[in-house]
Amino acid sequence: MSGLEDLYREIILDHYRNPRNQGELEVPPAVMAEGFNPLCGDEVKVHIKVDDGVIVDIKFDGQGCSISQSSASMMTTAITGKTLEEVEGIIYSFKQLMSIHEKSLEGGSETVDSSTTGLGDLQALQGVVKFPVRIKCATLGWNTLEQCFEELDEN
Amino acid sequence: MSGLEDLYREIILDHYRNPRNQGELEVPPAVMAEGFNPLCGDEVKVHIKVDDGVIVDIKFDGQGCSISQSSASMMTTAITGKTLEEVEGIIYSFKQLMSIHEKSLEGGSETVDSSTTGLGDLQALQGVVKFPVRIKCATLGWNTLEQCFEELDEN
Amino acid sequence: MSFDVSDIKKDFPLLSCEEHNNSLIYLDSAATSQKPQKVIDAVSSYYEEINANVHRGAYRLAEKATTAMEDAREKISDFIKSERSEEIIFTKNATESINLVAKSWGAANLGEGDVVLLSSLEHHANIVPWHQLAESQGIEVRWIPLTESGLLDLTDLDRLLEGVKLVAVSGASNVLGTVPPVRTLADAAHAVGALCLVDASQYVPHRPTDVEELGCDFLAFTGHKMCGPTGIGVLWGRSELLEQMPPFLGGGEMILDVTQEGFTSNTIPWKFEAGTPPISEIVGLGAAVDYLESVGMDNVLEHERTLTTYALQTLKDRFGDELIIHGPHDVSVRGGVLSLAYQDIHPHDVSQVLDDHGVCVRAGHHCAKPLMKLLGVGSTVRASLYLYNDESDVDALADALEATGKFFSR
Amino acid sequence: MSFDVSDIKKDFPLLSCEEHNNSLIYLDSAATSQKPQKVIDAVSSYYEEINANVHRGAYRLAEKATTAMEDAREKISDFIKSERSEEIIFTKNATESINLVAKSWGAANLGEGDVVLLSSLEHHANIVPWHQLAESQGIEVRWIPLTESGLLDLTDLDRLLEGVKLVAVSGASNVLGTVPPVRTLADAAHAVGALCLVDASQYVPHRPTDVEELGCDFLAFTGHKMCGPTGIGVLWGRSELLEQMPPFLGGGEMILDVTQEGFTSNTIPWKFEAGTPPISEIVGLGAAVDYLESVGMDNVLEHERTLTTYALQTLKDRFGDELIIHGPHDVSVRGGVLSLAYQDIHPHDVSQVLDDHGVCVRAGHHCAKPLMKLLGVGSTVRASLYLYNDESDVDALADALEATGKFFSR
């Protein structure tokens, strides 16, 4: 059952049971985006408030599995207080983590691209790549965050 | 090559090479119908003139294979001068002939439903049932004749 | 039980071979059924022995292919007790079958304000085509509500039927298992001059089907859920209707004549079968029908009823209030589809752990989002039964559920 | 010849087993190709080892099925040099692919008086959908004429292009073999702000395909003519276009969200793939692409050119004026499709006698009635060549034609 334990790390279940930064923000000044996972019905709403190029507040809300909700929760803690540029970097690193192919995991000793080592707790989501269907769960909050950025650009 | 000889009897090729009653009639008093075989592109036009419930004249025209053209030609000779009721009987008998299943031909010694014995020359088309695709060729003129009857009914 | 499931399992290679060293507990037949060897072989032999394009060839091989296809049409027609095999139209799946009705009959006959009445149980396949007609022609989509237990609430049927031109309902729900009273609905539809379409995707595979008894005008179903291949669906329709409907897809086979100026349509069923048909798939579906008939659809139904009863009881006994089984619990009005909510563990997480125990179930909205909304959930865990399942599969499900509970209460 | 045809024949069970004691001379690949064992096995193994519904299951089997399907999409995308695999949309056949463009892009973008320009070579699949749009939206269908030798007559192209919104041409004719200058037409279309659709049903199976080189906007083709299964077609389209087009069939898989009030569409390619896809067929088509690539499409093309040259020469030498070969005789602008008229013997009768000699050819209008009318015939005898044919097949055709002549001059 090693695969399962790998998927459902302690910290993931913790974020799932005790989601950080759950809720909504007033729009405006915040911007909001909503994401769906059409396959499983998961939904997530992300609100961010940006001042001077810095994410000063972020909230998420939604319904979904432990992976989608904990990933969103961990995302909020990872990006609060960061500049938009820094956040772009984190998004990139996280997507890298999610695209490390199953094969390379099976083969080598879970060697991880150095660009993904700054992710902190989020590294715990690495087990997800062994379960390709769940990658969409893990990235749901992140894609929704990117939609928020598009909203920002339009304003 | 017995199947082929059976399909292309002498009399069939004769009607194909020397079609009887080829041409058109003036409409009205004649009625006309046009038939297609959507599969192979064969086309046939049938004109009939009916007086007092008797087919006094019939002409056919079209392009098609030896089977469709000879069948139409033989049809015209078989029904000229006949009453509509008699023609209905001939149509029925001919369709019977065309629906004798291959199997029964293979099995028995080509025993033929007694109702089809009054067909004269048309009996020669019996070999067609061994080639199911060609049945549509053989019946094209006949179906077009039936369309003429529908025209008559509408007038 | 009227047949021995262990014999049946042997007919299905995927269920009788070993997968990852634990045998597979396949409880996802509502998504797609497994295939008996006979169906797989029918498809292979078609390609190995008689492959040719149909209807257009004069050579014997093409004739054999045409005969194989048209024989299958006859079989499928008999299987649902249709009186005329030209009422059987081959499509690629049930979704296309329903779209065909919406985009041919619907587009020609429905306009601004006309109502299509759906049940609240419907699969997206029987919702979206009508939403599309709402956009393009201004029709109204109306919904038959559900009772607490997941049955259709017909108390207000008369009012619901006002202005209705089509009642479109599933023969059996792919989420709750509910089997609505199709005959009642068809009669009620006809009484107000409306037609009735049945999405029988979850019906035809699981019980004897008789279109005359059902009383409907259109019946859509899909091959891959009834032991047949993918890529093949069926639309049955009354010939009087089919004959009057405009064609749908345009192309070869569906025409009598084409000129540079226009075209004339062929007769049914070909009018609706543009292009090269899914020939091997039709032949495979014919073999699936043969297989199901050799088992007997009465027996399939009886077996599923017995097994569903066992499953409902077992789950209730072992999990009590920790497990919610959505939908009706009376097996006379439901099929073998069980939508579950277990503790507060998300369905996706449940199915992940079940998979680890070799139990294949589906987690999600099952393409029935409006129903999910009524149930007040985003998704469910769905276990669905078929002729090759037995009590040991249900027990394995229960064991794996227990393990799931333990896993998440670490 | 760059490969040994006798080796190739062994890959195709229907061509290497004995049929009615004389071996089969299959010259009807323009109607449908035979299937290599590897493709047949890919379909069987799919059912025997990984059958599950795709995209929606969290269990490993469903994941394997999804991966198998999406891997095939990548392969097919690479095969036609598409840059993005989401530009590959799976349909049931080329006919559906073209209808999709007509009924989605066409219905949304074309109106009264807009012109769709077709070549006079087109198959009904690329005619009837446009006639349907003429009926429903009042568009005009216009025709590029042919030269005496069956090439497109482009002398008046500028005038023909007036008011044109779409140029829709076959990549290779299924009747005359003609390979029109697609690049020229696509560029000319773009120059007047029109799009270009290529019906590549007879192109993709027979030569290396590069959508960027072709310069078109849509490309339609069909699995069963390229060593693949029935029931599977492909529409390639530029993503910018596909993204803007409204959905076609409505149902599962193609949605992001559905409520009782409406729906939102999924992203491409799924937006256009409603319902359970033809999964085993997609996997089979992937295997067909693998097979063709292992032979090499350059080799396939070269082989067919050589063999077509041999066939043209042999038939000319042996029959002289008694045999008319329609279409161009220059193998650099034609494929291996030979439409014949022999003496005054009707094509149906010719093919019947050929069949008796084990030679499978097609007789009919080949779903190209407007072209037949231009040729002034009701039908032709069509012999078509593929990678598994060789000179002995051509010789057998010639022998059987000779026998046909004798038979009818009894």
Ligand SMILES: Cc1ncc(COP(=O)(O)O)c(C=O)c1O
């Ligand atoms: C040129 C051409 N276009 C379109 C088609 C249609 O293909 P399908 O029948 O597989 O849809 C064919 C084959 O029949 C063809 O030869």
Ligand SMILES: Cc1ncc(COP(=O)(O)O)c(C=O)c1O
């Ligand atoms: C009730 C119901 N209707 C329609 C469908 C659609 O079937 P398909 O995806 O084969 O078109 C399904 C299955 O997914 C179903 O369960």
